[in-house]
Amino acid sequence: MRALVIVGHGSHLNGDSSLPVYEHAARIRETREFDEVVECFWKEEPSMRHVLDTVESDDICVVPAFISEGYFTQQVIPRELGLDGPVTEKGGMTVRYAGPLGTFGQMEGVILERTEDLMRGKKKRPGRTALVLLGHGTDLNKSSSGVIYLNAERIREHSLFDLVAEAFLDQAPEVGEVVAGVEAENVILIPVFIAEGWHTRETIPEDLGLTGEVTEREDRTIFYGAPVGTHPSMADLIAARARDTYRTGDQAPGTAGCEDEVVRSAS
Amino acid sequence: MSEAPRSASGSASGESENVAATSREAFAAWVDDAMEGRTFAQVLIRRLETGYEMRHTDDLDAENLETSDDPRLAREISRLTEAGEHRPLKSAPNLRRGWILRVADAREMAVAMNYLYPAAVVHWHLEREGKLEITSYRENAARQSGIYKRVQRLSDEGVHNAAQACCEDAVCLKRTLWDVDGETPLAMDRGNGEIPCPEPCSLFVSFARRVRLFEREERERDAAGLTPSEREDLASLVAARASGKMKMAREAEFEEPLNERRLRYRLLTLAPKLRPGE
Numbered sequence: 001m002r003a004l005v006i007v008g009h010g011s012h013l014n015g016d017s018s019l020p021v022y023e024h025a026a027r028i029r030e031t032r033e034f035d036e037v038v039e040c041f042w043k044e045e046p047s048m049r050h051v052l053d054t055v056e057s058d059d060i061c062v063v064p065a066f067i068s069e070g071y072f073t074q075q076v077i078p079r080e081l082g083l084d085g086p087v088t089e090k091g092g093m094t095v096r097y098a099g100p101l102g103t104f105g106q107m108e109g110v111i112l113e114r115t116e117d118l119m120r121g122k123k124k125r126p127g128r129t130a131l132v133l134l135g136h137g138t139d140l141n142k143s144s145s146g147v148i149y150l151n152a153e154r155i156r157e158h159s160l161f162d163l164v165a166e167a168f169l170d171q172a173p174e175v176g177e178v179v180a181g182v183e184a185e186n187v188i189l190i191p192v193f194i195a196e197g198w199h200t201r202e203t204i205p206e207d208l209g210l211t212g213e214v215t216e217r218e219d220r221t222i223f224y225g226a227p228v229g230t231h232p233s234m235a236d237l238i239a240a241r242a243r244d245t246y247r248t249g250d251q252a253p254g255t256a257g258c259e260d261e262v263v264r265s266a267s
Numbered sequence: 268m269s270e271a272p273r274s275a276s277g278s279a280s281g282e283s284e285n286v287a288a289t290s291r292e293a294f295a296a297w298v299d300d301a302m303e304g305r306t307f308a309q310v311l312i313r314r315l316e317t318g319y320e321m322r323h324t325d326d327l328d329a330e331n332l333e334t335s336d337d338p339r340l341a342r343e344i345s346r347l348t349e350a351g352e353h354r355p356l357k358s359a360p361n362l363r364r365g366w367i368l369r370v371a372d373a374r375e376m377a378v379a380m381n382y383l384y385p386a387a388v389v390h391w392h393l394e395r396e397g398k399l400e401i402t403s404y405r406e407n408a409a410r411q412s413g414i415y416k417r418v419q420r421l422s423d424e425g426v427h428n429a430a431q432a433c434c435e436d437a438v439c440l441k442r443t444l445w446d447v448d449g450e451t452p453l454a455m456d457r458g459n460g461e462i463p464c465p466e467p468c469s470l471f472v473s474f475a476r477r478v479r480l481f482e483r484e485e486r487e488r489d490a491a492g493l494t495p496s497e498r499e500d501l502a503s504l505v506a507a508r509a510s511g512k513m514k515m516a517r518e519a520e521f522e523e524p525l526n527e528r529r530l531r532y533r534l535l536t537l538a539p540k541l542r543p544g545e
Contacts, residue, residue: 012473012519015346015353022342043469045357046385053389054381056287071413079410092285 003036003057004028004242007048007077008065009194010041016196018044020230021065027235034242042072048080052093060095061242065194065229067102067135069143086245098245101229102147102192106237108154113233114190118225122214125221127185128162131155134175134191136199137168145171148192161188169199179208179222187222194229287377290392294380295319295373307391307461308440309362310383312376315369319376321383323364334367338375341368341382355519356470357384358441358462387441387462394444394463402466404430404475405448411472418475422482423447427454429478432531433471436460470519474528477521481532497537500524 008021021039029037040051052060062081064073078097082088088095101107115131133155135148148166156164167178167189179187189208191200205224209215215222228234298305304313311324321341326332348354349363368379380388393399404426408419421429426447434443435456441464443457467475484494493501503524507513516523523529539545 010355011353012355012470013353013517026339043473044355045468046381047469049466050386050390053393054287054386056285056291058285075412079412 001035001057001059002246003038003055003060004034004239005038005040005051005055005060005062006065006238007062007081008039008041008044009072010044011197012043014197016201018195020195020234023230023232024065024235024238027232028239031239033239042076042080048077052081052091052095055093058093060093061098061245062095063098063238063241063245064100065238066100067144067192067194067229068141068147069100069103070141073100096245098241100147101194101234101237101241103150104237104241104244106233106240107147107228108151108158110231110233110237111151111155111190111192111228112158112160114225114228114231115188117231118190118213118223119188122223125185128183129186129188130163130165130182130184131161132165132167132175132178132182132187132189134167134169134189134193134204136193137171139171151192169203175204176207185220187220188225189222190225191227193227196227196230200227286393287389290389291373291377293392293395294388295376298376305461307380307387308358308384309360310380312380318369318371319373321368321370321376321379322366323362326364326367329364332365332367334369336369336371338368338370338379339382340366341379344368345383352517356439356468358387358439358464359518360436360438360440361518384462390463390465391461394465399444399463399465401444401446403446403448404453404467407445407467407472408475415472415476417479418472420482421475421479423451425478425482426475428532428535429471429475431455431535432478433474433528434458434464438528438531439464473519474521477529478532481536492540493537497533500529500533500537504530 006021006025008018011017018041021041025037025039028034036055036057038051038055040046040048042048046054062077062083064077066073078084081095082090083095083097086097088097111133133148133152135145137145137148145166145168148168152164152166163182163184165178165182167173167175169175179189191204193200204210208222210222210224213224215224298312298319299314304311306324309324310321311327313320322332344366345354345357345362347363348361354361362383370376370379377388390399408421411418430443430453433439434441436458440458440460441462442460443453443455443464445464445466446452481494481496484496488494489498507525514525516526518527520526521529
């Protein structure tokens with residue numbers, strides 16, 4: 001039997017954080033691709049520490065609902081789940097550990113779907129249109145921004161927008177400057193975040209003076225999308241991530257999927 | 268990366284039986300054995316002619332309950348309190364009322380129970396089998412990192428007080444099985460509910476971090492013997508009470524003076540100083 005275990009951050013304060021994990025799990029359950037689909041969290045229950053005890057399958061794929069490689073995917077999740085590499089044998093189970101979602105090949109498609117959903121029925125100004133991918137970013141870990149640069153590059157190849165730019169909350173280029181300075185009359189701002197939360201609901205709209213999905217400024221219109229991670233298509237991406245992990249199961253860390261290599265060079 | 272063994276699968280290692288499956292069967296048999304049903308934290312579970320019924324223990328005789336046969340509706344039931352607040356700790360005694368789940372079989376009952384009380388059925392079973400592995404506070408703290416690393420420095424007294432404030436039945440219905448360490452039992456009323464708690468949870472670790480920050484204020488006591496955060500909490504309490512709007516902070520909002528667990532901690536550590544001799 002095969003089980004998919006989706007790991008979310010979760011929150012002690014805010015139910016929005018775990019909600020997409022539950023929703024994606026429900027969608028994947030409906031496909032019946034896996035015998036079991038189970039959710040677990042760092043800050044909510046079931047904890048990573050105990051989730052494997054609730055699984056009846058013997059072949060398990062753990063997919064972190066995180067955008068980029070970093071502290072959680074590299075330290076916290078393996079430690080709490082008791083994993084010692086891409087494949088761990090324990091308690092009669094084979095536990096495979098997938099990489100995060102943001103570097104996976106289908107991610108650009110989800111970003112584009114999120115963009116289409118936002119722009120459906122909305123009137124643009126005459127002139128150029130820029131897509132701005134917004135990441136958290138941190139000077140402590142280049143993978144966080146690497147995912148944004150990687151997806152921006154992939155989307156540029158489609159030539160759907162006059163311009164594709166990267167922006168961040170906690171590192172340069174800073175989002176306020178990018179949104180104000182990008183040379184376009186229409187600016188589509190898409191947060192590459194896994195869930196709604198403090199940043200997407202409060203700090204970003206406040207800092208940028210956004211009034212909702214559409215904000216008119218003198219020289220430009222800003223379209224602000226929901227986070228990529230809550231899009232229903234993320235469920236397909238999570239399932240595909242698991243499928244890919246089963247396929248490449250026994251390879252060495254970092255070689256399972258060429259996209260992980262790309263993000264290193266992009267960052 | 269895996270120096271900390273996992274409690275249950277560690278103990279189930281080498282056995283051919285899957286612990287989730289055996290727990291599910293044992294739990295169903297336990298429910299089947301009681302005509303009047305079983306109480307599991309705030310849920311009453313009863314065997315029906317076919318399948319099982321679950322409802323809030325306070326809804327035994329209630330009418331007009333919302334009835335469903337979908338075990339996954341349990342997630343929606345357990346998500347928010349009666350007042351619509353997020354429930355980060357499912358074993359807190361704030362499960363909302365007004366629902367009945369009538370499910371087809373033991374498998375569906377296990378699905379529902381895992382949303383109402385995640386991992387509780389398996390811990391319940393492992394404890395009865397004598398196989399539940401317990402992780403002490405010090406073992407748990409030793410593997411914390413990042414902003415939680417500081418919980419390693421929490422004093423034994425701090426652990427006792429934090430556990431009394433954060434884990435007793437008034438705020439969590441699990442029965443606390445872990446201790447400070449191998450030699451130091453927790454000084455608290457551990458509760459007597461069905462669900463064992465084998466290890467400090469993430470909510471407790473977060474609270475322990477807050478208590479450790481309180482401990483660091485010791486050197487900043489004023490002439491009246493109060494720390495800055497004690498003064499702040501007292502002022503906030505007076506202001507809130509005087510305004511007539513005593514709005515409590517959210518369950519895990521430990522930075523807020525009017526948080527229930529924080530106030531329980533103050534009752535243990537501040538109240539005796541304010542009323543010496545009582």
